[in-house]
Amino acid sequence: MRRFAALFEVLDRTSSTAAKRDAMAAYFAEAPAGDAAWAVYVLGGGKLKRTATSTELRAALAAEAGYADWLIDESYQHVGDLAETIALMLPSRGDEQEDTSLHVWMEARLPSLNALESSERIDLLREWWRPLPRGQVFLVNKLLTGSLRVGVSHRLVVQALAQWANLPTDLVAHRLSGNWAPSATAFRALAGPERADEHAGERPYPFFLASPLEQEVTSLGDVGEWLAEWKWDGIRAQLMRREGETVLWSRGEERLDGRFPEIEQAARDLPDGCVIDGEILAWTLDEAHPLPFAALQKRIGKLKPGPKLLADTPVRLMTYDLLESHGQDMRERPLAERRAMLASLVEDRRPTLMLSPAIRAPDWTALTAVRAESRERRTEGLMLKRLDSPYRVGRKRGDWWKWKVDPYTIDAVLLYAQPGHGRRSGLFTDYTFGVWDDDALVPVAKAYSGLDDDEIARLDRWIRSHTIDRFGPVRSVEPTHVFELAFEAIQASSRHKAGVAVRFPRILRWRTDLAIRDADKLDELRRLASG
Known part of the structure; x- marks a missing residue:
């Protein structure tokens, strides 16, 4: 934990992206593989389960430090963060008496709290805090409350891993996608040579994200070199058909199994080795227009939606791109080619699977006029994609732009x-x-x-x-x-x-x-x- 605490301190004290990337790369090179795996997971935004309540943390602090509840509450309101409040209010410790590995904390110590009664958790928290210096007390408390944030994006973690492993960032991003589980073996695999079956299994591709268009649209050149589509407001997703199974992945890399059965049903006869990028949208019963995002939220929270919800809030996948065809990675091919292949795939699967309509305009002035209709059409504006662009990873500027209407x-x-x-x-x-x-x-x-x-x-x-x-x-x-x-x-x-x-x-x-x-x-x- 000492090494991770030192990394956290560096990340927390600098606003330099390069300095953060270098610090993480150095950590990955030096830390034991099990610890490094958990650092990747935690810093990259992995979900942490809360294993102690704020009430229990306050009670443990009161018992250990002897402070009155009102003083703890006043201090917390002043500091604004309970983990930091506890670290500041506990008695000053001497030299560090132990250095339990990060992976032991994550895999054994913190999960062990779940099996205890509340009073036992409070006693164990006090026992854990005593040998730890202030910085590690803070980190342990943040980890057990599931709220560790340090201004590091998933993309920056990927870049640091790529720097450490001397591999392309796109390859590392793909290896981390899906349900990547932290372990020493999984961490070592991140740095391994590229394999022929790299894209096999259920792992989704990293999503390509558009950047906001902040310059004049005419600066993009000839309008004929661009595909214009409506910018839909739904759930970005990848529909995957592999080895006879259908899987839906959200952009947040969550499997959506069973939540949108009509989309899974429509995809059952897609050819094997097929991955489609698109947007899940709730749609009106009369097929007129999309419903607000709030309607879609009713479906997101239901692992198995009932007949009434399915009937009242039908959904469809507005398809954008073809990432894989017959098991072949299509991402380096031009968008125009990928889109033509996608059109033939979904043609007979409307309306549940449908191609996002291309918006035709002779020039940017005409397209600007079309964009003004966005709110009437229940969309957020336009997407502009260069027709010869590959499907990249993350938010790389230049090929895909989101041209939203003014808020x-x-x-x-x-x-x-x-x-x-x-x-x-x-x-x-x-x-x-x-x-x-x-x-x-x-x-x-x-x-x-x-x-x-x-x-x-x-x-x-x-x-x-x-x-x-x-x-x-x-x-x-x-x-x-x-x-x-x-x-x-x-x-x-x-x-x-x-x-x-x-x-x-x-x-x-x-x-x-x-x-x-x-x-x-x-x-x-x-x-x-x-x-």
Whole structure:
């Protein structure tokens, strides 16, 4: 654990991407394979199971350090992160008395908590903490609560592995895809030579992601060199037909077995060795247009949807690309060729499997006019893909662009704030905003991105001195500040007090020029949701 704690400290203290990549590559070269495997999993965003509750952590701290509950609560509210609060409040330790391997913590120690009663867990936590220095106490607590974040992306972990193994990043990314399980053997296999059967089995291909188009669209050159498609709002997925089995993988590399049986049924007679990239969408019963993403969410949470849900919320796979055909990797072939082959594959499987329509336009001006119809068509804008492009890995700029319509914007009042996570755990960075419903401010959105470091620090100081109530880590503040928020979509929602739900809200700017009376009204959001 000592070596991993040192790596974590380096990653937490630098904002340099190159420095983070180099530090991870050095760690992979030096650490035991079992430890390195768990570092890959944890840093790459693998899901961690919570093995102790916050109540148990607080109780263990109170018993070990002798602090009153009110002091622990006050300290936690100030620090904003329970794992860090515990590490700071425990008595100072001397030199480290043990160095249990990371893989032992992950495979034996932490899982052992599940079999214990709560009082036994509290006693064991105290026993674990005693020989550990402060940094390792923090890490152990983060791991057992399942909330370790350190500003490292999955892509950066892949790059560090590729640097360590001296292999192409695309190959490493593919080896990590799917249900990669951390072990010493699995870690060593990441660095092995490329095999002829590299793409066999149930492992999906890494997804190619489009970049936001931030320059003038005319800078892309001749419109005839590009494929334009609608940008659909669904679940990006790969449909795989191999060895007589059908598997659906989400972009988050989760198997969706049984959740969308109509898609699996439509794929049963696809040729073996076939992998299709597409978007799962909920669709209206009259085949007119896609349903909002919220309708699709009803299906996501059901491992085995019942007949009524299947009938009320039908789905389809809007297919984009053909990644594998008859067991052959097609990704290096031009998009135009892959798309032509895909069209012939799905032609007789409509509407459950259908080709994403190509949008024809003689020039960029005409295509811009088509893009203006996006919201009427229940889409987010356009996708632009170079017709001669290969299917790349990750978000590599140049060949695929997402040309989204301008977001909706509102002016809203800051109502609540709570601490962030990771490097921002000691600052109030997660905000709740409201708009006017007659004479009352009603919460409509939560956002935690869009302000720079100076604005965050200034707002944090203001929040601490203008708190009017507290609810655990959440602070209610005086309604004083107005912010301009952007969001991609809005719809009616019975689950929210305001009756509407916005999608992907974020802060555009701090409107110091506006008073709270100038904030928007809920009626306007309801009008947008109904339109």
